[in-house]
Amino acid sequence: MAELANCSRCDKVFAKHMRDICQDCHKKEERDFNAVYRFLKERRNREATLQEIVKKTGVSENIIIKFIKNKRLRTSQFPRLAYPCEQCGTDIVTGKICEDCTQAFMQDLESYQSKEKTRKSDDEKANVYYSLGRHK
Numbered sequence: 001m002a003e004l005a006n007c008s009r010c011d012k013v014f015a016k017h018m019r020d021i022c023q024d025c026h027k028k029e030e031r032d033f034n035a036v037y038r039f040l041k042e043r044r045n046r047e048a049t050l051q052e053i054v055k056k057t058g059v060s061e062n063i064i065i066k067f068i069k070n071k072r073l074r075t076s077q078f079p080r081l082a083y084p085c086e087q088c089g090t091d092i093v094t095g096k097i098c099e100d101c102t103q104a105f106m107q108d109l110e111s112y113q114s115k116e117k118t119r120k121s122d123d124e125k126a127n128v129y130y131s132l133g134r135h136k
Contacts, residue, residue, distance in 0.1 A: 032059040033067055040078055047080045050091075 005016035007025055014022035021029065035057045039045050045056075054061050065083045067073045075081050075093035082091035087101040097105070 029063065032057075032063050033072060035059055036064060036067065036073065040073070040081075046078055048078070049080050050083060053081075 002015040002017050004013055005020070006012065007014055007022040008020045009025040010022065012022050012024070019026055036053060036059050039053060039057050040048065045052075048056070050061060050064060053059070053064060064073070068075060068081065068083055073081065082093050084090065085092050085096075085098040085101055087097045090098045090100070092098045095102075
């Protein structure tokens with residue numbers, strides 16, 4: 001049975017099945033997708049950037065990025081179609097963050113792991129108790 005939810009776009013209450021948006025917003029999103037796809041399908045527009053697509057179609061940047069992330073628009077078919085990295089804003093064509101942010105994240109993770117390892121070994125040393133034997 002479907003549960004009631006608020007549409008993430010218009011906040012209208014609807015019976016949630018598979019989408020997080022209501023039927024009206026879904027229809028609008030499909031119209032937006034068709035407008036973007038028709039624009040990109042024309043040979044002269046295949047190398048359009050995200051900003052050019054927004055300007056020519058009137059579809060919001062967030063909706064177009066959603067189409068790319070949901071693999072409805074493939075960056076392999078449209079070579080200049082890129083979207084911003086979620087960390088720094090650099091244009092990327094796959095994933096959520098760029099290569100530089102990935103490398104920085106990995107370095108931070110390695111640094112944290114080495115500090116954690118050092119802290120654990122220090123804790124183990126601190127928990128060692130020595131008994132002094134009293135021999136007569």
